[in-house]
Amino acid sequence: MEIFLEYSSKAIEKKWQEHWKQNRSFEPSNDFSKEKKYILSMFPFPSGRLHMGHVRNYSISDAFARYYRQQGLNVLHPIGFDSFGMPAENAAIKNGSHPKGWTYDNIDYMKNEFYALGFSFSREREMATSDELYTKFEQSFIIDMYEKGLLYRKKGMLNWCPHDQTVLANEQVVDGCCWRCDTPIVKKDMNQYYFKITQYSDELLSDLSKLEAGWPKQVLTMQENWIGKSNGLEFDLHFDEVSKAKLSAAFERFDVFTTRPDTIYGVSYTALAPEHDIVTYMCENKLLSQESIAEITAMKNTSSIDRQKEKKGLSLGLDVLHPLTGAKIPVWIANFVLMDYGSGAVMAVPAHDERDFDFAKKYDLPINAVIKPFVGEHEASAAFTEVGILFNSAAFDGMNSKESQSSIIDYFEANKIGKRTTNYKLKDWGVSRQRYWGAPIPFIHCECCGLVMEKKENLPIALPEDIEITGEGNPLDKHPTFKHCKCPKCGADATRETDTMDTFVESSWYFLRFCADASNWESEAFSQEQIAYWMGVDHYIGGIEHAILHLLYARFFTKVFRDLGYINFDEPFDKLLTQGMVLKDGSKMSKSKGNTVDPDAIIEKYGADTARLFILFAAPPTQELEWNDSGVEGAHKFIKRFYDRSSNIVATQTIPKIDHAGLSKEEKFARKKVYEALARANDVFAERYTFNTMIAGVMEAMNALNAQSNADVWSEGYWILASIMEPVIPHVAWEISEQYFACKNLSVQRVLEEVFVEDSIMLGVSINGKRRAEIEVAADASDTAIIALAKEAAAKWLEDAVIVKEIVVPKKLVNIVIKG
């Protein structure tokens, strides 16, 4: 009797979601003798609802997780929420909600969406970074880092977002604007806590080579550029006696850095950043005219974007002495000199640097050429920035400019007037935020003891809930009791720090927390044993937008935790897969453009399996994905057909044994396509991650199965295809597998080589590389026989021609080269 069921996504999906929940189907095992896979997707911010980008992200990671579970591996596939941050507070200001209530309501809603999509996350390890239990350990790490000198507090010029009323890290300033709200940032002088990420600059850079095999090149390059290492010469420029007197001997010299020591004899002026100490001193002591001081103040208040529009500067009326020639060199201020790179002062060589050239032209400063091209002359209308031959450079005349660099640095070092130095663009990471909804920084200000750490046994320092959020200032600062405390050292009345941490701190170690069994979460952050077993993350999946921020910080934390003795590896993420954006009508889906597609609506109309299938089929994961409604229909149709045609299966609990030799041509072909699909699926998960081709292979196999009617071939085909498709369309795959195979097929499947052995093969015949005919030959036919057949098939093309060469490419084609 024929079994026939109509496909109903709702009933099937609900049934299996309930089944997986009841059976704790996706919890990792604590049996550390098993081979493991740690599959991690970047956890979401609980913004309210999932968007298609999330669906894509987790569809990919879920496919990996389910595949490796079928392979019999111990799989950790956790999910959490990166739940601190400004939007919770912004919502509070807008709607009068409480950040905590808003956040946890959103988490509940989004969790339901996850499970409605059938994602196989560990439910037991779900967490949110705003949970007090998470804050507790984070604060403990912060204290460790402070003790190690990796966290410090300093007054400095900070990026301030006037809209969000908070400080931003350099990485969070995009084109001079806040990365979150796009408000132009301003500089503000205030106290801030910093992580000493620069201590790891060199290692963060050199360890990128360890990631070459598993990370996209683009991300590696972006990090490399961000760290921005450059080698060069650092030396002091000394003021002449007149200038020293002008400065009342407060300064004798300043420091400059150059990557072009070869141009040293071409220095014709030097320039300081408007924020430079010497400039500040001169302004404060009225050593400059009123107009000049006003101009400098204006320069300092100009945003970095506006500063780029036009080079501006002014002379300080001071001179320094050239370190080699002793010649007097004027000192200027220039708006293009950055205070936070190098020493905030540069030597200027207009003849060989475009910026210096523009500036010299504008202010009529001398231009002294010291490098000429190997051949020909250089036009004086622009800077000559290429490699050439040195002249006007004393003992170095005639040298190749590139090669001279090292000799010149050696000369500075030998004479103790300068040294070889490396500079980085990377800055220390400012982590304090003047906001409520973040992890409190566990420090106390005491009048007699200074900055004091909270005692670890008092952690977590939790956020008070009875706060008033107005959008102005930090609510913690205004709270009646939060900031009043006793000094942990001397017991006197003291003030608690009200700054909270940048949310990127939480996401810098969450992947370690997931390694810990939830039953131990109270007592420890994680254990050595758990970390040693689960780390590194085998597949990390997320958006390219985190190429610098999150991925750099997480790498930094890993190295710090290693140096604190918590872990013993250098890099957290073995393989990184950066998914492409989800587009509609050619542009990124966004609320402001009004081109979003709501995942809930798709689940409602077609079911989760359809959404997942479409997303994985429409494009390879790293590419952009264009949303297409008829493509979704197509995916849905395939699932219906896949379900309907399962009626051809004969129920069995073992894979059918089939005598291949006795089959018809169509039956043999169907088996071949099925096993081809299996081989491709294994390859896709191991190497290529192109799920679109894996699914195409299954569709081909379905088409081939449909062209024959052998029940055993159908059953064997479905045994394998349902297993291949389970990572993509899990609900319907489990339904079919249960119905016919007692789910025994959801396991490792072996590729049967015998089905690839064929009696005869088709070969293309080409003449001079152009395809002219096709022949069918026996699988074991000799080259001679093949060529004879080919000539016969292409006889028409060989008349009156001289055959020059005959090439047989096994199992592919025959090429005959002719003349005339």
Added chain:
RNA sequence: GCGGAUGUGGUGAAAUUGGUAUACACGCCAGACUUAGGAUCUGGUGCCGUAAGGUGUGGAGGUUCAAGUCCUCUCAUCCGCACCA
């Protein structure tokens, strides 16, 4: 400016080492079944051409018996960084 990528049918895209370009799907066309169909099934579908045939992977060269794939130059688009001394 520097760096990274991507260019293949009407569309999304395949082509693992150089070996029959366009698999799979969408769309479109035709047919079948239907009272009907935006359902289902079957067949067709790169372009030019009635056909024979020609032509075809952004463009121009080159290597090779053979190039989407390798090399040189070039154009276009996208992304990242950007006065970093």
